Amino acid sequence: MSSTASNNSEATGLLPIAPFLRISDQGEAHLEGSRCKSCGAVFLGERATCSKCTTRDQMEAIELSNRGELYVYSIVFRSFPGVEVPYVSAVVDLEGGGTVKGTLLNVDPDPEKIRMGMPVEVIYRKAPRKDAEGNEYLTYYFQPRG
Amino acid sequence: MSDVYVVGADMIKFGRFPAISVPKLGARAAHMALDDAGLTMNDIQALYSGNLVQAAAMVGQRILAEIGQTGIPVVNCANACATGATAFREGWMSIKAGVYDVVLCVGTEQMGKGLLGGGGGKKGIPTEGLLGSGTMPAVFAEAGMEHQRKYGTTLEQFAGVSVKNHHHSTMNPKAMYQIETPLETVMNAEMIAYPNTKLMCSVNVDGAAAAVICSEQKARELGLMSRAVRVRASVLTSDPYQERNLQMPDVNTCTQRAASTAYEAAGVGPDEIDLVELHDCFATAEILHYGNLGLCEPEDAGAFLDDGQTTLGGKCPVNVSGGLLSKGHPLGATGIANIYEICTHLRGEAGKRQVDGAKLGLTHVIGLGSACGIHILERPS
Numbered sequence A: 001m002s003s004t005a006s007n008n009s010e011a012t013g014l015l016p017i018a019p020f021l022r023i024s025d026q027g028e029a030h031l032e033g034s035r036c037k038s039c040g041a042v043f044l045g046e047r048a049t050c051s052k053c054t055t056r057d058q059m060e061a062i063e064l065s066n067r068g069e070l071y072v073y074s075i076v077f078r079s080f081p082g083v084e085v086p087y088v089s090a091v092v093d094l095e096g097g098g099t100v101k102g103t104l105l106n107v108d109p110d111p112e113k114i115r116m117g118m119p120v121e122v123i124y125r126k127a128p129r130k131d132a133e134g135n136e137y138l139t140y141y142f143q144p145r146g
Numbered sequence B: 001m002s003d004v005y006v007v008g009a010d011m012i013k014f015g016r017f018p019a020i021s022v023p024k025l026g027a028r029a030a031h032m033a034l035d036d037a038g039l040t041m042n043d044i045q046a047l048y049s050g051n052l053v054q055a056a057a058m059v060g061q062r063i064l065a066e067i068g069q070t071g072i073p074v075v076n077c078a079n080a081c082a083t084g085a086t087a088f089r090e091g092w093m094s095i096k097a098g099v100y101d102v103v104l105c106v107g108t109e110q111m112g113k114g115l116l117g118g119g120g121g122k123k124g125i126p127t128e129g130l131l132g133s134g135t136m137p138a139v140f141a142e143a144g145m146e147h148q149r150k151y152g153t154t155l156e157q158f159a160g161v162s163v164k165n166h167h168h169s170t171m172n173p174k175a176m177y178q179i180e181t182p183l184e185t186v187m188n189a190e191m192i193a194y195p196n197t198k199l200m201c202s203v204n205v206d207g208a209a210a211a212v213i214c215s216e217q218k219a220r221e222l223g224l225m226s227r228a229v230r231v232r233a234s235v236l237t238s239d240p241y242q243e244r245n246l247q248m249p250d251v252n253t254c255t256q257r258a259a260s261t262a263y264e265a266a267g268v269g270p271d272e273i274d275l276v277e278l279h280d281c282f283a284t285a286e287i288l289h290y291g292n293l294g295l296c297e298p299e300d301a302g303a304f305l306d307d308g309q310t311t312l313g314g315k316c317p318v319n320v321s322g323g324l325l326s327k328g329h330p331l332g333a334t335g336i337a338n339i340y341e342i343c344t345h346l347r348g349e350a351g352k353r354q355v356d357g358a359k360l361g362l363t364h365v366i367g368l369g370s371a372c373g374i375h376i377l378e379r380p381s
């Protein structure tokens, strides 16, 4: 498996799998969030209005942490055709705010091996799928940390 | 404002009817509910139609094309799995507002087989499996794992929901399945999304249900009060801001809020509810709602099930119809089918699965994304 894209330039030329995954010109990837200057709520991705307090135009873009903890998960054994199973679907709370859903790698798909609350980190990889036009994508995953 | 009464309610037996059109399914249920009330389409002043999969296809008008184009207003509703309850509630509001005296509410759905949810948007690449899972079994598995994380709920307890609801369905001839399903069978079934096995996922079926509702004055005029079920509360909520709910749908807060509003509107407490039909789209979901609806403390939900409190004969039987797990879950029909089930008990007409002496019943549905619909119904006086 390749090293994380955040410390090399392999992400250059890839499209982000989701709008909140940002890739700099140097190929550095991060998850983007926004924080409400009025109430402090943190959201995944860009937005203009806070859905917690309804304040408009007081959202500031922030770079979300690549460190977090596993909140909950499910081990998926049946999915759509072409999707490799099993895999671990995970909801992760990031340090400093923001919750993101993704696939947890590098852990056995076994409830005995997965602990809710375990520290995880966000890693960035080339996605194993191309779109209809042949474009390649950068995706993010989680893996156990420390 | 007038009280609103259900004067006719029925559902078709849920099953797989690929050769019958959605409007024809709805027409059958509509005729059954009209017959139950002893009324005809000429008595109906408006139609509230719930259907999700064909939300853009004017299902309500097409039902009228089957049973009587009387020119009445039609409202087509879509609100995920709360679609049927929303259609019913729109009808309820029209009578509450004094606009109409007698309206018909119909919920229909034709499902096909397979997984719901997931897949991602049209642009880019499919995200399923790369960004976790958007499939419904996984989403509700994660909701169940949150309950396990907080309260230590066990795999056996989640599976026990399915055992109970399948047991109940053996007494309901309108359920898709009527098969006893022991714990080992549930737990050893194919794992779909841990901890939900195949037998802990609701059954995709085709179905339709309908209710005729009217004002108190009209029910008296028509001589229908002896079997009229009074709507004591009708509540719809969406999910308020939660730090995680844009990534992880929250079915708890909207249910808690809808329940407290409904109990307040009805002037009753959860202790007074004799039976509940709640949204067991997955076995993991049912346990969450015991606490959300105030049937017990959230941390006691697993034990509440284990002790048989939610089984027929227990303190508050839940899903004696067999629930979505065994009766089946035709999305747009489910909310009205739940209302039919409660009405049947309140009228003392539920046969082998009758909850003895039922005076008050509660229906609950969740449309993911999220919408929660709750109705509290009272037996004819």
Ligand SMILES: [Zn+2]
Pocket: A036, A037, A038, A039, A040, A041, A050, A051, A052, A053, A054, A055
């Ligand atoms: Zn705010």
